[in-house]
Amino acid sequence: MRLFKRLLAVLSSLRLAILLLLLIALASAVGTIIPQQEAPELYLERFNADPWLGLINGNLMLQVQLNHVYSSVWFLSLLALLGLALTLCSWRRQWPSLKAALRWTDYSRPRQLSKLALAETVACSDSSAALNDLALELREQGWNVRQQNGRLAARRGVIGRVGPLLVHTGLVLLLIGAAWGALAGQRLERFLAPGRSLDLLSPAGENRLSLTLQDFAIERDPAGRPEQFSSTLLLSPQGNQQEERTISVNHPLRYQGITVYQADWSLATITVQLGRSPLLQLPLSNFPELGDQIWGLVLPTRPDGSEPVFLSTGSEQGPVQVFDSDGSLITNLRPGGDGAEVRGLPLRVVEIMPASGLLLKRDPGVPLVYAGFAITLLGGGLSMVATRQIWAVAETQQAKLHVGGLCNRNLAGFATELPLLINRVGALHG
Template structure:
């Protein structure tokens, strides 16, 4: 008794999961939530949501920072209920594919010598009986698979057109699998590394529950440079990265820039940002290294360092780029010098040389094992779009009242199919003359 109840419940669940309306409802729900995830900024701090989504006594009261945090709308795509919806949709597609689409495809391959209703068919033509073999030959010449039993003929072509729905389901299943794999095993790390420094992958922005950190890879920023336009605006910036293992053996070295990352064993190193960290200053025979502070002057990024030269004198070093001159002001705001790096100037009996401007580069390290799987899913989806334009045609032929009754149906391209039926008839008449 319990086994029968279990079996009945199992088939009810399978029937519900394979229901087309249920699948469409899940897809629309997931799409709506995804749209909401693009409207509400994701993975920001609490202060951001408190400032941008305050509690107000109007319609926006529903979408405020408290509700956003309570329902997890600040990280929708990693929320447990969103993953549950994806899993349900995944199971629904698999169930629908194997319980409906695959049996439908197998059924389409079977020959069907079934009677037809003349009142329900608009593609019925009558041909004189001259040669039953010739009508079979005519169908074969038009690429139909032909089956004969007694005085009945069945032919079909374009079976691949029936694969389009299956390809769509398979592509979505593969794409979802790739997304889930990336969600649980991928990570994103953001590193700010000064020129010449080594780094480990450690500053994680986002990581999956089962992500793996490659501890045996050490990176180094060998060089950093900026390419400027004629108007002094930045055209591109470059970082030369070398990767080594824990035995200090070189693995790979490459110059990266925006939209040209370094890829190595599933890791991708993107160039994201840059900054000026400090100055190396030589005062007489003493070399010091000081940190720069970023400010904005007329919305232009500028870096400043306040050097207390004596108890009563201060020098201000202003830097606005790697290749631009360094401006030196006194405490009264008077411009004293405008120099390049490695250029020496004298002040208060001391020789001062700016040996180097130390830049830093922003590197985003990302790994996502699901990307190739997602690409495969989209590739299959493209195939499904192409195959969906192919017609699935069926033709039945009976001999009745000394006439050949020809009936045809198609799932798309009705006018093209009617023209093909006319060509088949003409070809039959031609070969039987």
């Protein structure tokens, strides 16, 4: 039993909660720095050659689950331990403190008041009348007063004692929501070209929603840099009517528990014509080694696949640069513009089709997280409310009124206000 009580004391201690919060913050920082939910090959290729911090290579990173920090066993264990610590702290400390604050404390002797943080005695001709006037003054100022024969007790701001308990409750709800989202949530990133569709399946394998990209637009500044992306989506839910929605950066779509973000953009295909050939729609690949946001493809100019040229571009507006096998620039082409002769063969770029980068998230823990934040903010606001208590005992034979007070916040301010209140009452019965 003694060991169990020690364990409860450790789990409900403030030091453990602070330590767990620091560890969770550190783990969250690591999850922000290291790319998450990528293919294992990416970590092996990138970090085996250049270990993170010079210590953690790709193999070790996968073993300690740094590739998915927020759903790792050790991170969820930290959340569970912090939730347990907050629950035990609320049960062992905050709840008894709240019950004690709701109970009225009755001080009936002047000696008891003299031991309080604030205590004062005033002489008055009629202490009983002074006590009644003090009770009336307190009620007018919004105090809750309980008056008995020859004494009173008053308090204000007791609701502030609910604040810490609400803060703990909100944090526990937030932790539960975060853990639930990490375990049951889904995350999907896809690039869609206009006219392409994406089917979202339920856990049972049934098609619950189809997304079709109808149009994708990129707004650029005068220098050609992208400023905003927007996608027009056609939603086809199973058994319901189709809906058309438009999303853009910072303006996601929320539908049936699924959130669709406009996350990125890319170039999907290039349509070219060689001589009098039919229009050829060819896929573009990203070449990060050539620079940021560079796409291209290798295009043979002969039927046997010989004498290839390399086409590259960084925008759906062009220009498309054409290089020979030696890396020398042959020409620049504009989509929809005139062609040029390349290796003795007319080459024309008809159009470049951009692709919308969509990020789909389903997080069932979001309502709990939002509720936890709201309750935590409410509790934090209530915690700023000072709880003040006043007791007064009238000594009719000695013509004295004894007053004492307590305050859990801003005791110096209360120490200034209380004498002013007593002097107003004493002046009437001096």
